[in-house]
Amino acid sequence: MTGRALRVGIVCPYSFDAPGGVQFHIRDLAQALTQRGHFVSVLAPADDDTDVPEHVTPAGKAIAVRYNGSVARLSFGPRMAARVRRWIEANDFDLLHIHEPMVPSLSMLALWEADVPVVATFHSAQARSRALQVAYPLLRQSLEKIAARIAVSEDARRTVIDHVGGDAIIIPNGVYTSAFTDVPPNPAWQGQKLPGLDDSPTICFLGRLDEPRKGLPVLTQAIPDILLRYPKARFLIAGKGDEGKATALASLGAHAASVDFLGGISDSEKSALLSSVDLYVAPQTGGESFGIVLVEAMSAGAGVISSDIGAFRRVLDEGRAGALFRNGDSADLARVIIDALTDRPATQARREHAATWVKRYDWSTVTSQIEAVYDMAVAAQAAIPPPVKGRSWQA
Amino acid sequence: MRWAEIVLVCVLVLAVFGTTLWVTANRLDRLHRKVSASRMALDAQLVRRASAAVDLATSGLLDPASAIVVADAAYAVLDDDATISPGEAVNRALHADSLGDQREREESTLSATLRSALDDAGDLAELNADPAGSQLAAALAAAWYRAQLARRFHNEAVAQSVRARRHWYVRWFRLAGYAPMPQTVELDDNEGNLPLHHG
Numbered sequence: 001m002t003g004r005a006l007r008v009g010i011v012c013p014y015s016f017d018a019p020g021g022v023q024f025h026i027r028d029l030a031q032a033l034t035q036r037g038h039f040v041s042v043l044a045p046a047d048d049d050t051d052v053p054e055h056v057t058p059a060g061k062a063i064a065v066r067y068n069g070s071v072a073r074l075s076f077g078p079r080m081a082a083r084v085r086r087w088i089e090a091n092d093f094d095l096l097h098i099h100e101p102m103v104p105s106l107s108m109l110a111l112w113e114a115d116v117p118v119v120a121t122f123h124s125a126q127a128r129s130r131a132l133q134v135a136y137p138l139l140r141q142s143l144e145k146i147a148a149r150i151a152v153s154e155d156a157r158r159t160v161i162d163h164v165g166g167d168a169i170i171i172p173n174g175v176y177t178s179a180f181t182d183v184p185p186n187p188a189w190q191g192q193k194l195p196g197l198d199d200s201p202t203i204c205f206l207g208r209l210d211e212p213r214k215g216l217p218v219l220t221q222a223i224p225d226i227l228l229r230y231p232k233a234r235f236l237i238a239g240k241g242d243e244g245k246a247t248a249l250a251s252l253g254a255h256a257a258s259v260d261f262l263g264g265i266s267d268s269e270k271s272a273l274l275s276s277v278d279l280y281v282a283p284q285t286g287g288e289s290f291g292i293v294l295v296e297a298m299s300a301g302a303g304v305i306s307s308d309i310g311a312f313r314r315v316l317d318e319g320r321a322g323a324l325f326r327n328g329d330s331a332d333l334a335r336v337i338i339d340a341l342t343d344r345p346a347t348q349a350r351r352e353h354a355a356t357w358v359k360r361y362d363w364s365t366v367t368s369q370i371e372a373v374y375d376m377a378v379a380a381q382a383a384i385p386p387p388v389k390g391r392s393w394q395a
Numbered sequence: 396m397r398w399a400e401i402v403l404v405c406v407l408v409l410a411v412f413g414t415t416l417w418v419t420a421n422r423l424d425r426l427h428r429k430v431s432a433s434r435m436a437l438d439a440q441l442v443r444r445a446s447a448a449v450d451l452a453t454s455g456l457l458d459p460a461s462a463i464v465v466a467d468a469a470y471a472v473l474d475d476d477a478t479i480s481p482g483e484a485v486n487r488a489l490h491a492d493s494l495g496d497q498r499e500r501e502e503s504t505l506s507a508t509l510r511s512a513l514d515d516a517g518d519l520a521e522l523n524a525d526p527a528g529s530q531l532a533a534a535l536a537a538a539w540y541r542a543q544l545a546r547r548f549h550n551e552a553v554a555q556s557v558r559a560r561r562h563w564y565v566r567w568f569r570l571a572g573y574a575p576m577p578q579t580v581e582l583d584d585n586e587g588n589l590p591l592h593h594g
Binding site for chain 2: 373
């Protein structure tokens with residue numbers, strides 16, 4: 001589909017010692033680009049003895065810092081800057097793809113050093129930060145090097161418009177949807193999908209149990225109402241967090257008998273779980289910019305129910321690919337779950353729409369879009385090469 | 396205050412101001428190149444889209460009426476974009492402030508024509524049923540999507556350049572030199588119902 005193979009340098013600001021959404025996105029992107037014949041090298045903070053994915057060059061130990069409301073493992077300082085420069089010089093890239101350039105870590109350093117076309121991806125949706133406002137004049141020259149800006153969601157794009165100025169195009173996070181389709185279900189987790197079990201549905205939750213914004217309390221408070229209508233319903237709760245589990249058990253009381261806590265689960269258990277259950281519930285109350293598990297659940301064929309926060313509404317095609325309930329409202333969640341279990345043709349129709357809808361989030365689509373951005377970024381610099389080659393003092 | 400101190404302060408102020416002007420002039424030059432280069436990339440990509448439209452029109456897979464209007468709209472773009480030497484192209488790009496109203500109108504017409512020729516789900520399904528047809532449609536979609544991206548990126552660069560040139564000292568000291576004030580490229584590149592990037 002595209003022209004020549006490119007040498008792409010991807011910079012990740014967050015440590016692979018404790019991987020999260022951005023790191024997984026970068027790992028999968030590197031793999032997808034390599035499969036299409038590009039050369040990819042990823043620079044990321046990681047201890048030298050951390051087991052990192054293929055393509056990743058560890059930049060050294062990250063420091064845990066409180067930044068933007070949560071603890072992040074970041075890398076900075078003059079030694080890191082030197083490492084970034086050496087990595088850029090050694091690899092002779094056609095293009096740098098820098099993730100979260102506004103995070104004070106490797107990305108910011110790489111943008112500072114870059115003298116090839118730069119594509120930047122903004123992942124997070126964050127409130128306006130005073131630190132960034134102060135730093136903005138220092139960053140402006142670096143930010144002007146960016147040839148193309150990508151935001152992974154509408155919320156992330158809003159953040160770019162408010163914080164950085166200007167605009168960004170939206171390319172969502174990729175998901176290997178095929179890893180979730182045609183996964184053999186686990187009968188232990190199946191409910192209505194098995195013959196004769198119409199009155200014993202299974203409903204699952206995935207996420208940290210002790211992080212309130214993941215919304216487990218919203219679900220636990222809805223459980224008694226659901227059990228009134230479906231006494232044999234089972235709730236499968238997957239995720240880590242002992243404190244959250246204790247709180248949930250305390251609020252459930254006798255209803256706890258209908259709830260299985262599965263603890264932390266592996267990727268393959270996750271895909272089996274989503275392929276087996278009748279409903280996947282995402283009661284997150286906010287702070288989500290995308291909703292990758294929703295895409296995975298849609299790919300696996302689970303009926304999806306989520307809170308009506310902006311990011312989830314868009315992922316669920318405004319309710320056409322999954323049912324929405326009023327954010328934080330357990331009574332409304334119970335009503336929507338009961339409706340979905342009772343009106344099964346409607347749930348089935350949403351699942352069928354979801355099966356087509358999720359294709360836009362598949363890595364094959366997303367990689368093509370990112371390749372198109374690379375093409376345009378490289379073309380724009382190739383047309384008129386910059387005046388000074390190498391690192392100029394005002395970089 | 397002694398004379399020596401006054402002179403020293405004046406020299407320092409002048410040095411800081413001079414450095415600011417120099418840094419700003421460099422920045423403006425970089426932005427000017429970025430604007431011109433991204434306009435050239437956009438121009439080239441729009442030409443690729445028009446060529447893909449010509450390929451589709453001459454493939455014999457469209458009905459004759461659609462083929463003629465699509466070819467007419469696409470040739471209008473291609474004729475406007477006369478071939479010149481690469482050096483001359485760079486030179487022109489550095490001295491231009493936009494793609495030109497006429498070109499923008501022609502590109503908008505091409506978009507509208509392609510939409511009306513292919514917008515119907517049936518038209519596209521028929522085209523995609525033929526292996527050659529689906530290849531031509533994919534090439535057109537890829538070129539079109541890239542043109543949309545190129546225009547967004549170019550307009551972003553224009554906005555940065557215009558912002559940088561607003562300052563009083565840029566205007567007073569003519570730091571932008573003879574570079575014309577760039578204008579954003581405004582044209583209709585909406586794909587309507589055509590699936591540009593979901594395949």
